[in-house]
Amino acid sequence: MCGICCCVGFSVEHFRKELREDLLYKLRRRGPDSSKQLLKSGVNYQCLFSGHVLHLRGVLTAQPVEDESGNVFLWNGEVFDGVQLEAEDNDTQVMFSSLSACKNESDILSLFSKVQGPWSFIYYQASSHYLWFGRDFFGRRSLLWHFNHLGNSFCLSSVGAQISGLADQWQEVPASGIFQIDLNSAAVSRHVTLKLYPWKYVSKENVTEECSNALTQTAAELPAFVSVVANEDKLYLSKPIVPLNKMLPQAPLETHCRNSSSVPHTRETLGIFLTDEHTKKVVHQFIDVLSVAIKRRVLCLVREENPASKEDLKTCNKANIAILFSGGVDSMVIAALADRHIPLDEPIDLLNVAFVTKRKPGPSVPKVKRKQQTHHEIPSEESSQGAAVVQGPGDAEAPDRVTGRAGLKELQSVNPSRTWNFVEINVSLEELQKLRRARICHLVQPLDTVLDDSIGCAVWFASRGVGWLVSQDAVRPYQSSAKVILTGIGADEQLAGYSRHRVRFQSLGLEGLNEEIAMELGRISSRNLGRDDRVIGDHGKEARFPFLDENVVSFLNSLPVWEKADLSLPRGLGEKLLLRLAAVELGLTTSALLPKRAMQFGSRIAKLEKTDEKASDKCGRLQILP
Numbered sequence: 200m201c202g203i204c205c206c207v208g209f210s211v212e213h214f215r216k217e218l219r220e221d222l223l224y225k226l227r228r229r230g231p232d233s234s235k236q237l238l239k240s241g242v243n244y245q246c247l248f249s250g251h252v253l254h255l256r257g258v259l260t261a262q263p264v265e266d267e268s269g270n271v272f273l274w275n276g277e278v279f280d281g282v283q284l285e286a287e288d289n290d291t292q293v294m295f296s297s298l299s300a301c302k303n304e305s306d307i308l309s310l311f312s313k314v315q316g317p318w319s320f321i322y323y324q325a326s327s328h329y330l331w332f333g334r335d336f337f338g339r340r341s342l343l344w345h346f347n348h349l350g351n352s353f354c355l356s357s358v359g360a361q362i363s364g365l366a367d368q369w370q371e372v373p374a375s376g377i378f379q380i381d382l383n384s385a386a387v388s389r390h391v392t393l394k395l396y397p398w399k400y401v402s403k404e405n406v407t408e409e410c411s412n413a414l415t416q417t418a419a420e421l422p423a424f425v426s427v428v429a430n431e432d433k434l435y436l437s438k439p440i441v442p443l444n445k446m447l448p449q450a451p452l453e454t455h456c457r458n459s460s461s462v463p464h465t466r467e468t469l470g471i472f473l474t475d476e477h478t479k480k481v482v483h484q485f486i487d488v489l490s491v492a493i494k495r496r497v498l499c500l501v502r503e504e505n506p507a508s509k510e511d512l513k514t515c516n517k518a519n520i521a522i523l524f525s526g527g528v529d530s531m532v533i534a535a536l537a538d539r540h541i542p543l544d545e546p547i548d549l550l551n552v553a554f555v556t557k558r559k560p561g562p563s564v565p566k567v568k569r570k571q572q573t574h575h576e577i578p579s580e581e582s583s584q585g586a587a588v589v590q591g592p593g594d595a596e597a598p599d600r601v602t603g604r605a606g607l608k609e610l611q612s613v614n615p616s617r618t619w620n621f622v623e624i625n626v627s628l629e630e631l632q633k634l635r636r637a638r639i640c641h642l643v644q645p646l647d648t649v650l651d652d653s654i655g656c657a658v659w660f661a662s663r664g665v666g667w668l669v670s671q672d673a674v675r676p677y678q679s680s681a682k683v684i685l686t687g688i689g690a691d692e693q694l695a696g697y698s699r700h701r702v703r704f705q706s707l708g709l710e711g712l713n714e715e716i717a718m719e720l721g722r723i724s725s726r727n728l729g730r731d732d733r734v735i736g737d738h739g740k741e742a743r744f745p746f747l748d749e750n751v752v753s754f755l756n757s758l759p760v761w762e763k764a765d766l767s768l769p770r771g772l773g774e775k776l777l778l779r780l781a782a783v784e785l786g787l788t789t790s791a792l793l794p795k796r797a798m799q800f801g802s803r804i805a806k807l808e809k810t811d812e813k814a815s816d817k818c819g820r821l822q823i824l825p
């Protein structure tokens with residue numbers, strides 16, 4: 200993960216040749232291994248490029264890179280496939296040389312259509328005075344834009360700078376395609392025209408599926424001197440995934456069990472599904488495609504930073520890969536598959552976050568009637584009310600801590616010779632409030648809801664990896680050094696894990712469920728991924744999302760919905776059914792049957808502060824004070 204930024208000015212007097220100190224600081228945190236600035240001046244404009252690199256593979260390549268023609272490139276991405284790349288290559292150089300070799304716009308589009316992996320980029324094409332930029336199809340890397348209200352400058356950056364007040368906000372660049380700005384004509388007309396090259400799916404039968412509202416969505420929040428237009432040649436990027444299969448069953452589905460409410464909630468039930476030939480085949484295809492995605496994500500990095508001291512490395516056993524770990528089925532399957540590909544002498548860090556209230560002094564009062572959530576209740580992930588159901592005393596353990604520890608035991612029995620570092624990350628109210636104010640609120644913005652606050656904070660503390668390793672005889676402080684963090688995001692969206700899916704299914708059947716799945720995946724860039732990238736990147740670490748691998752998404756999109764989930768079955772079984780079956784095949788046990796639990800409740804962050812808020816409310820705690 201890197202920090203990239205480009206500020207463009209159309210008026211020499213007003214142009215700052217340095218980035219603001221706070222912006223520079225934030226970019227450096229994302230890319231601590233090298234920092235570089237580059238200024239390009241045209242007749243009518245000036246561009247300041249700023250690149251901050253987190254070194255993960257190949258030879259360290261400082262950014263921005265410039266070639267002999269004067270083109271400049273900033274890359275915050277990972278090429279996992281699609282473009283030829285050897286293990287020792289740096290993807291920045293390879294992407295830049297390919298771009299420099301492009302003869303026309305369609306060449307540029309076909310290059311970005313080919314890349315598999317997360318990216319955001321900024322490319323200055325010197326001969327034409329064009330600035331190109333954009334984010335990958337899912338928006339797995341953050342990129343923001345900010346247009347100065349006087350119209351004499353604009354900036355693109357991985358993270359925003361601190362601005363108090365309502366006007367002049369940074370906004371996320373929509374992941375609806377890539378954009379091109381003609382800097383010369385913008386300077387002359389004092390009007391910035393963003394030319395959009397959208398994503399489109401073209402099948403063998405020439406049926407195209409367009410993001411028809413991409414233009415209007417993008418234009419909605421821009422100032423008057425900025426406009427978005429479609430490119431006149433109707434050029435586009437090819438979507439990297441196949442469209443969602445919305446097929447409905449020909450005949451009424453033979454429900455897996457006539458009496459769904461009386462289905463025993465056990466591993467044996469999952470075992471019965473696996474006796475079906477076809478189901479078993481699909482489960483193994485899923486395991487295979489996910490396994491390859493995880494392999495790419497755990498092997499694409501420099502393993503020995505200091506080859507001279509190989510022996511030392513063995514003895515100090517440094518983990519290179521960490522997993523955001525609740526012990527739920529998503530993180531368990533990722534852990535079990537990562538274990539297949541990570542060298543056996545290397546530990547794996549399981550990051551488990553819990554928010555704790557300080558114990559009240561004095562003898563602890565016996566717990567009175569603690570209301571437990573049953574498996575059949577459906578608390579909404581989107582409202583904090585669900586959290587209030589668990590009226591545990593302050594020192595009770597967070598649900599994710601309990602399931603995390605149980606998950607650890609399962610993994611230890613799947614592979615006893617692996618060192619599994621279960622990192623207990625306890626966050627107090629004081630620490631939460633202090634770091635939210637100092638750092639996290641600046642990273643979460645421009646997102647601003649209660650849900651963004653809860654998840655942004657939980658993910659920030661979890662990915663920081665500062666906690667405790669607890670063993671039978673000792674508790675010792677631990678700081679995860681892993682630069683790569685795997686997260687399970689994308690599983691709930693695609694496999695009907697949210698209670699929203701169940702609500703839609705109950706009112707509108709499989710058709711409604713299909714629509715909900717399509718909608719969830721379509722908005723994941725603006726709802727989650729940019730935010731999570733800013734939050735995790737702040738520790739000089741890189742998030743990788745195996746469930747959003749292009750091949751994994753295409754595989755899941757190709758399946759009819761009933762092979763992914765069966766929401767006539769109870770919670771803990773029906774949602775993410777395919778993933779649960781995969782878990783069983785991987786040797787996992789209890790975790791295969793855990794119902795989906797949203798991070799804000801599992802980690803108890805939602806319980807720590809106000810509980811009477813709705814998740815979609817604007818969060819006052821995120822507001823930046825002048």
Ligand SMILES: *[C@@H]1O[C@H](CO)[C@@H](O)[C@H](O)[C@H]1NC(C)=O
Binds near residue numbers: 257259260289293
């Ligand atoms: C990688 O980067 C280094 C340093 O910038 C450069 O010397 C080398 O040629 C690059 N490798 C490739 C394959 O582009």
Ligand SMILES: *[C@@H]1O[C@H](CO)[C@@H](O)[C@H](O)[C@H]1NC(C)=O
Binds near residue numbers: 302
């Ligand atoms: C763009 O250039 C490539 C050669 O690099 C050529 O094959 C292609 O036909 C050109 N496309 C257009 C639309 O001019």
Ligand SMILES: *[C@@H]1O[C@H](CO)[C@@H](O)[C@H](O)[C@H]1NC(C)=O
Binds near residue numbers: 403404405
């Ligand atoms: C699809 O489009 C291509 C190029 O425009 C054309 O050659 C081909 O015949 C079309 N195929 C069908 C099935 O329409």
Ligand SMILES: *[C@@H]1O[C@H](CO)[C@@H](O)[C@H](O)[C@H]1NC(C)=O
Binds near residue numbers: 457458461
């Ligand atoms: C459903 O289960 C109940 C009790 O387990 C049983 O009495 C009933 O016959 C079952 N219904 C069907 C349709 O199998």
Ligand SMILES: *[C@@H]1O[C@H](CO)[C@@H](O)[C@H](O)[C@H]1NC(C)=O
Binds near residue numbers: 593595596667
């Ligand atoms: C973390 O907090 C929980 C709940 O207060 C407590 O039981 C546990 O011992 C703490 N863990 C560490 C390592 O301090």
